[in-house]
Amino acid sequence: xxxxxxxxxxxxxxxxxxxxxxxxxxxxxxxxxxxxxxxxxxxxxxxxxxxxxxxxxxxxxxxxxxxxxxxxxxxxxxxxxxxxxxxxxxxxxxxxxxxxxxxxxxxxxxxxxx
Amino acid sequence: xxxxxxxxxxxxxxxxxxxxxxxxxxxxxxxxxxxxxxxxxxxxxxxxxxxxxxxxxxxxxxxxxxxxxxxxxxxxxxxxxxxxxxxxxxxxxxxxxxxxxxxxxxxxxxxxx
Numbered sequence: 001x002x003x004x005x006x007x008x009x010x011x012x013x014x015x016x017x018x019x020x021x022x023x024x025x026x027x028x029x030x031x032x033x034x035x036x037x038x039x040x041x042x043x044x045x046x047x048x049x050x051x052x053x054x055x056x057x058x059x060x061x062x063x064x065x066x067x068x069x070x071x072x073x074x075x076x077x078x079x080x081x082x083x084x085x086x087x088x089x090x091x092x093x094x095x096x097x098x099x100x101x102x103x104x105x106x107x108x109x110x111x112x113x114x
Numbered sequence: 115x116x117x118x119x120x121x122x123x124x125x126x127x128x129x130x131x132x133x134x135x136x137x138x139x140x141x142x143x144x145x146x147x148x149x150x151x152x153x154x155x156x157x158x159x160x161x162x163x164x165x166x167x168x169x170x171x172x173x174x175x176x177x178x179x180x181x182x183x184x185x186x187x188x189x190x191x192x193x194x195x196x197x198x199x200x201x202x203x204x205x206x207x208x209x210x211x212x213x214x215x216x217x218x219x220x221x222x223x224x225x226x227x
Binding site for chain 2: 004031033035042043044045048055056058090092094097101102103104105106107108
């Protein structure tokens, strides 16, 4: 079974631009979460989606948004990019929300903002 | 709020040495606890987990016991290998029914042959 797929793997943007990152969960998984990883702040939770509904949101400004489609694929968008948005963005999927569910992470999209 | 504190890294050991990476947490209620590992250029892989007090998670020779009285979840391995070199993250999931994980800062482990 294929793992979590994230595209693109690498991205370079300039300040003020916007960017869209994509995540395809493992087949049959309907829950998707996003995390930002930076050397200074570590791993921080961005959002969680299940059945096209955002269930939880982390403490990020409104420039960060996301959505989930009916096929469980998810996208996140960052508008008006800032230098501090340079990070590795990780997506994780699980079959559904729940205490016993294991989250499987993708390889991430590395975003560099110049 | 919920938080996880890991021992500072980096940690460098010789092959076959005993490994301990300390992890303590602060959370309301009864969180689930996890150890994830990240190899260079890759995403996170779940190493082990424990969902209630006194549970012991184990995998690939690694072990960690959920200690509610000391709010700890220390990672141990009796004999490390070069292939164990990676960054290790302790994490908790506090919200029941949610997938949100709160991570520690990570500990970089290097094993020398």
